[in-house]
Amino acid sequence: MFRLTCRVAWASLVRRRTRSIVVVMMIAVSLWGLFTMEGIYGGMTEQMINSAIRSDSGHISIFAEGYRLDPDLSRQVNNVAKIESQLVHAPHVSSYVKRLKQDGLVATAHYSRGVSIIGVNLLAEEKHGKLQGYIFKGEFSFGRKDRGAIIGFKLARKLHVRIGSKIILSAQDSHGEVSSVSLRVTGVLKTYNMALDENAVFLAEKKARELLAVEEGVSQLAIILHNDSQVAELQQKLRSLFPSLEILRWDELYPALLQSRVMMDGFNLIASLLVFCVAALGIFGVMLVSVLERLREFGIMLAIGTRFSQIRNIVFVESFFLGFIGCGFGSLFGAGTLYFFKVKGLDLSLFSDAFDEFGMDAVIYAIIRPSYFITAFVAVSFATFLSVLIPLRVLKKSKPIEAINQV
Amino acid sequence: MFFGYTKSHVQAELFCIAFLLTFVFPLSAFAETAVEIINKVQSNLNGKTAVMNLSMVVKGKRATRTMKMKSYSCGDDKSFIQILYPGKDRGITFLKIDNSMWQYVPRIEKIIKIPASMMLQSWMGSDFTNDDLVKTNSLTDDYTKQLLAEIDQEYQVELLPTEEAAVVWGRIVMGVSKQFYLPTTVLYYDEDDTLIRKMIYTDVQPFGEKYYPTKWLMLPQEPEKIGKETMVEISNAVFDEDISESYFTKRALKRYSN
Amino acid sequence: MNTFLTIKHIGKTFQPDKEVEVVALRDINLDIERGAFVVLSGPSGSGKTTLLNIIGGLDDATAGEVILDGKLLTGLSEVELSGIRRDHIGFVFQAYNLIPVLTVKENIEYIMKLQGRSQQECDVRCLEVTQKLDIDMLLGKLPNQLSGGQQQRVAVARAVAATPKLILADEPTANLDSKTAESLMNLMQRLNEEEGVTIIFSSHDPLVIAKAKHSIILKDGKVIADERTG
Structure with missing residues (x-):
């Protein structure tokens, strides 16, 4: 039964190829953007902290x-x-x-x-x-x-x-x-x-x-x-x-550095939330239209013995496919981009004067953290789930069986 | 020695001596080394002891200030200065011993030791720094000297700092008057041979047995400081008389404040 | 009596608006035997489709009972009705019968898969049914690649493949040309005779009416004729 559900869900998405691709791309691109930002901002912060540790405080400093x-x-x-x-x-x-x-x-x-x-x-x-x-x-x-x-x-x-x-x-x-x-x-x-x-x-x-x-x-x-x-x-x-003796950690000596890490985490959370909204809205839009288009189709399926819960599952699976494929591509591009910048560094020497003022290197090496991908995956999963709830309600309320009779 | 010489021999000898006196002996002045010249200058400037009344006129871009003070010095390592005028600065005293300098400010009734960070700040608003006052003897130790030229009545001596010397100058060129062995014009250059500062000593006067320049003009040469000048005038000086050691103690700062 | 389907005092009233009440069916009473080939006819608006929907459990009656093979259908929950539709009733609609994203084979197997039959069983039954209906060469095609007549035959195949006891067909020939309609009706007749499936049509196609052995005429929501001819 599950296989059948997946088959119908996948076939429905493929049938509306353009629409599905647009949503998948929306999710993929916004995730890619999120990962790139996280990795680079994270890299900047870590570079600053690293720099202080290497040149000045170490992890721990001992004073009289x-x-x-x-x-x-x-x-x-x-x-x-x-x-x-x-x-x-x-x-x-x-x-x-x-x-x-x-x-x-x-x-x-x-x-x-x-x-x-x-x-x-x-x-x-x-x-x-x-x-x-x-x-x-x-x-x-x-x-x-x-x-x-x-x-x-x-x-x-x-x-x-x-x-x-x-x-x-x-x-x-x-x-x-x-x-x-x-x-x-x-x-x-x-x-x-x-x-x-x-x-x-x-x-x-x-x-x-x-x-x-x-x-x-x-x-x-x-x-x-x-x-x-x-x-x-x-x-x-x-x-x-x-x-x-006074024995202090780097973050006790430079609390501002720890602050920048905390700020970075906060920023990442907000950015993830934004991506979540983008994904949710994208999927919501597509699924609502797709469900309303298929009222008669669902009606006939119900008539021939499909339970409503099975129809519901088909819709869920469709939205999850969109979300996961988008997430997959986004993660792939994101990981690729971050790996590139991790190895080669993002050269912003065009702005090196501005960077010098802030005491930051103009060549930024990105960092990759599994948490970026895990958080994104969770956000997109939630988004797909929540975004499809309203279309399902609309579906139920529309009484698909009545749709059959509308010639 | 001169037995047996004829008159013509004597003439020849006289001629030789005359020749030597006219041309050769003056050349022996070169045999006087740059080091000797500078040593003479130093001892002339500092004397064994000196008590002087000075006035200092500082010309800035907008305003001109005048200060009057009295200074007591012993050799080139101890000196004591009292500010007499203007009223708001009256009572401020300075003590220098070797490389350290202390200041007493009556308004706050505190003696401060001038730390390294303040050494390069201007002394009493003039174009001299604290460091200048402290390092008056450094010419002797910190530089190698070379006679550059003799022009009219002056020697031109070039002083180059030794590798170890903690002085900022790249080169100093001092004009020394042959007559008095006193400095006339001193040019201070940085490492890239840019002229930074010019000191001009004029109006040499006799004080007892000693001659001393009574007008010292300090002209900064850096582009942003052109137009400023500090002029020190010595109105009264007594040299090489005994001065009480009590002037060169920290207690003196407060005691002789007024 | 071999009553397979009993319809007792069925009434249906619609309220499309708060003020307006439409009475679609009025006190319908019918008995239908097992293996019957029945047609419900009458002018449009007479309630044929409504009655068919009620029999099939797609709609609730406002009054009365429907008893299918000894089981009371009216009053059952949505889930129960769904199960009955799946296992015992087959539907053929006027149009849009097929799931457009699935192939012909997948469409035909659909109900059987819902019933939980094995792939092997589905393959066998599918082949059997499609050969009878002469559509076995279309198995890999998608519905939009078929003609109207072919689509209807696939719909019938799907309905029959799941071995229901009853097939309800609402105007199945309405969108077909006479030749194709004739062909479809012959097939359905054959199925009725060979498989023993009870088939109830709603139609005003004289061809269909001619083939039926039990004819019921509705007008204004009431039965005005109920004849058995064979």
Whole structure:
């Protein structure tokens, strides 16, 4: 009986080929659009978060107590070796780096700006967050004698410096004295992390220690884990081991980033709802007309012994066919498009100036999440079900049997 | 030594000496190195101690301000400045020791240590920065010197910062008067050899045994700053007399505020 | 008595409007034997179609009873009536009998599939019936590819294939030319004789009336003649 229902339903759709194709295409195209938007918007958000994690906070950052409110050199993390031994043996931890930070001043003959001086070990940063991937100009190196500096691209622009330009870095050292050092710009970074791009001057850790007169101790430890689901667990563990330190997750350090993820989810929901409406209206329109056209046909079927529930099933199956085929094509196109952009990236460099302002990369790599397709499938299923209820009511009320007699 | 020489030998010798005196010995002035020249300039400018009354006129694009102050300095690493005029700034004091600088603001009754971030801000609204006041001795340590030329009564010395020197200039060209070993015109260039700043020292006056330029004119050369100038005039100076060490302490900031 | 179908005091009133009442049938009483070949005739508007609908369970009578093969039809639920139509009654309408999206074979098998018969059974019965009706070469075609006469024959084949006890045919020859009509009627007669199916026609085609063995004439919703001729 089910086979017969499907046969009649399918044959009815094929008979009205153009109409069926139009609805299927409507659903497919709106789904394709939905997936593309979701994947790209999602990609943008994840890129920003990733960027912050790689270049700055890691999944977890460790600071000395009170450092965030008062980032002074006196607030250093001191028992570094002990922390390191924990991290080296922790299975979740993929990598970690140590950084020495201080606010200071950079000056050229023309301009001066307040900056964040960050002493780093380039080799460690390379393994940790692949910071070298963000090099925009120049090299990922401090030169032969560690006399080089790598600065954010916005900072470079404001100072009007090039690779090889001299910059004078001044800061208050651990004794409170103002200390200066002359460095040459060896590299320029574009991290899409606005704080770094506008303010950061990276220099060799050794040089930073000289400048700031800090022999041991670090301002920050940034940790990256293999799997971000284990972040909370590690944070708990570290907090229990080192209760005097501030141990924070990336979303606690940058709640705005988490907000953008939440916003993205909300946006996806709204977009899915829109697609749902499109699908529902499309199917509703087509099915209503199709049912009303076939009143006599249904009447005869009822007369020869078909139960109304069987007629109802035929109508349901028709609408589900429309929905599922539309969903199928939409998912296919969508997945294909997203895969393409995942691999090649969507190049919006035409708008790169606007993107730079927001601290975002103009080449966006899409992400693909099964949830996109599952949510869409559920939405379309609901849409097909709901959209056919009214036509069925109309059918029942029209008394198909009476339709037979209308010659 | 001169026994046995005839008159003609003596004449020849006299001629040689005259020749040497006229042409060769002045050339030995080149043997005086750029380093020596600059060292003399530094010691002339700073002296062992100095107490000066200064006025500073800052010409901006729209307004002109005048300030009067008194300064006490010991060598080139310690100095103390009192602002005397105008009334709203009267009582502000500055203390510089080595590379650190403190300021006392009577209105808020607070002594602030000038942090690195404020070092490049203008000092009292002039075209000088805090850093300029602090780094008066850097010429000696931070630069290699080379004599470029001798023009009329002036030496032209080029100063190039050493690799390690924490100075923003790419090059400084100083004109030094032969007569007084004081600077006449100093040109400050950035790394790309663009002229950023011009300092002109004029009106050299005697003060006791010392000669000193009493008018210092600072002319910024950057296009957006053309038209501005700061002129410092020294009205009174006493050099190399004993100054109480008490001026060069933090307590002095408040004590000598008024 | 071999009464197969009993119609007792059947009355039907329509109310197309709140004010207007139309009496389509008035106190109809009829007895029909098993294997009868009956025609209901009369001028249009006399209630033939209405009566046929009531007998077939497609419409409810306002009054009276219909008893088919000992079972009371009037008053049954929609679902029950549907089952009876499926298993015991075959319909042939004036036009548009066939499900347009299904092939001839699928159309003919349709009721049998509803009855739950196996594919094998359906194949056999279909072949049997189509050979009798001379349409076995049309099995793969769609209804819109057939002529009017062919369509009607397929409708008859469908009606008969499901082995109903009763076939109701409403003006089956109305849209056919005389030759085709003659041919169809002969077929139906043969079926009636060979399969023993009771057939009730409603028609004002004299050809049909001539073939019938039991003739009932309606006028203004009442039986004015009820004759058995064979």
